[in-house]
Amino acid sequence: MSAIAVKEVKERVIADNDAVAEEVKAGLKEKKVFFVNLMASPGAGKTTTLVRTIEALKDRYKVGVMEADVDSVVDAETVAKTGAKVIQLHTGGSCHMDADMTKRGLEALDCDGLDIVFLENVGNLVCPAEFDVGASKRVMILSVPEGDDKPLKYPLMFTVSDCLLINKTDTAEIFDFDMDRLQKNVKALNPDMPVIPVSSLKGDGFDAWIAWLEKEVCAWQK
Amino acid sequence: MSAIAVKEVKERVIADNDAVAEEVKAGLKEKKVFFVNLMASPGAGKTTTLVRTIEALKDRYKVGVMEADVDSVVDAETVAKTGAKVIQLHTGGSCHMDADMTKRGLEALDCDGLDIVFLENVGNLVCPAEFDVGASKRVMILSVPEGDDKPLKYPLMFTVSDCLLINKTDTAEIFDFDMDRLQKNVKALNPDMPVIPVSSLKGDGFDAWIAWLEKEVCAWQK
Numbered sequence: 001m002s003a004i005a006v007k008e009v010k011e012r013v014i015a016d017n018d019a020v021a022e023e024v025k026a027g028l029k030e031k032k033v034f035f036v037n038l039m040a041s042p043g044a045g046k047t048t049t050l051v052r053t054i055e056a057l058k059d060r061y062k063v064g065v066m067e068a069d070v071d072s073v074v075d076a077e078t079v080a081k082t083g084a085k086v087i088q089l090h091t092g093g094s095c096h097m098d099a100d101m102t103k104r105g106l107e108a109l110d111c112d113g114l115d116i117v118f119l120e121n122v123g124n125l126v127c128p129a130e131f132d133v134g135a136s137k138r139v140m141i142l143s144v145p146e147g148d149d150k151p152l153k154y155p156l157m158f159t160v161s162d163c164l165l166i167n168k169t170d171t172a173e174i175f176d177f178d179m180d181r182l183q184k185n186v187k188a189l190n191p192d193m194p195v196i197p198v199s200s201l202k203g204d205g206f207d208a209w210i211a212w213l214e215k216e217v218c219a220w221q222k
Numbered sequence: 223m224s225a226i227a228v229k230e231v232k233e234r235v236i237a238d239n240d241a242v243a244e245e246v247k248a249g250l251k252e253k254k255v256f257f258v259n260l261m262a263s264p265g266a267g268k269t270t271t272l273v274r275t276i277e278a279l280k281d282r283y284k285v286g287v288m289e290a291d292v293d294s295v296v297d298a299e300t301v302a303k304t305g306a307k308v309i310q311l312h313t314g315g316s317c318h319m320d321a322d323m324t325k326r327g328l329e330a331l332d333c334d335g336l337d338i339v340f341l342e343n344v345g346n347l348v349c350p351a352e353f354d355v356g357a358s359k360r361v362m363i364l365s366v367p368e369g370d371d372k373p374l375k376y377p378l379m380f381t382v383s384d385c386l387l388i389n390k391t392d393t394a395e396i397f398d399f400d401m402d403r404l405q406k407n408v409k410a411l412n413p414d415m416p417v418i419p420v421s422s423l424k425g426d427g428f429d430a431w432i433a434w435l436e437k438e439v440c441a442w443q444k
Binding site for chain 2 (some may be wrong): 041070123124125126143145146147149150152156
């Protein structure tokens with residue numbers, strides 16, 4: 001029996017996703033809650049990245065997490081061990097979160113008193129990119145084993161994101177992943193996006209990632 | 223300038239996907255074309271698996287390939303080097319192929335005289351599982367770096383597939399991937415599905431995979 005709170009947020013037909021996203025954003029701005037939409041393929045390391053990120057932040061910020069999945073509570077159980085406030089969202093089969101689902105998730109999480117909320121979106125490089133969920137910033141993770149050609153095949157995700165983490169750099173030696181080629185492919189789509197190599201398992205690169213995040217949180221809260 | 227044929231197959235609203243899928247299946251049965259719907263996450267190794275599979279089959283079978291992607295022709299260019307008949311399908315942003323898109327793709331490919339056609343579906347573990355595209359068999363690839371917990375989070379894909387390849391086994395030593403746990407998670411959803419560990423890069427396990435495939439092709443053509 002799991003102690004994780006689960007909220008069903010099955011997709012509804014909402015005429016104007018962007019209007020709901022703006023509403024979400026305004027509500028969080030008023031509460032000074034910085035909201036990160038974290039997106040990646042299945043298995044890119046979203047949960048491991050979140051756990052290490054929360055460990056790095058938790059002495060200075062109150063952190064909340066919404067874990068979105070089609071099914072299961074495995075990620076929420078993992079994240080709950082950090083002490084962060086966690087809720088599991090089930091999307092009812094949907095391959096992405098939209099603004100309305102996010103709004104209901106945030107209400108169920110209850111953001112009062114939180115400084116930062118992370119949404120771990122459904123593992124998918126296509127549809128999550130199409131939906132503004134009202135996040136302060138969109139962060140994408142690409143993992144080394146997935147390959148450096150992914151910007152060519154999933155261009156929208158790389159275009160709409162505000163920061164790109166390249167995860168599992170500790171495995172770079174055994175995969176044919178060319179960081180220069182990746183950077184070139186990314187720059188063609190999103191020239192100003194920071195690209196930060198990390199190993200969420202080992203902690204490499206986390207100083208740069210946490211520095212970027214804190215700078216953005218600080219700018220948001222002003 | 224690429225020599226790859228590209229077909230736009232943007233999704234249309236079709237009332238009954240399954241009826242179109244049956245139509246596709248009947249048409250291919252008449253032509254004795256065995257049709258594989260290959261599904262996986264981005265970067266799981268679909269294209270590398272296809273290339274090695276075609277190399278193993280091409281002396282005995284005429285092979286055609288439909289590469290489905292949101293954008294780019296990189297996979298079709300790679301596969302074309304094998305000598306297989308290849309077409310690139312662009313899904314117009316859609317995160318999956320449905321039966322109608324597949325039907326139009328097969329018409330553009332022209333299956334006359336082919337023995338086996340592979341569809342490399344869009345890299346995604348959610349929506350492709352929901353759409354019967356008229357395939358003779360559905361084959362899923364899960365790669366070791368993605369983790370052994372994926373059946374818990376993307377149950378439908380593991381439930382509807384007829385064969386599961388576990389790819390990148392050559393990297394098993396550096397990832398925390400428990401094959402027994404994976405098998406247990408898979409068996410709970412799809413007890414009779416064969417699970418075949420392979421390394422598409424090195425060729426390990428391909429004897430078992432090709433044997434399964436040829437047995438199914440033989441049964442289909444009878």
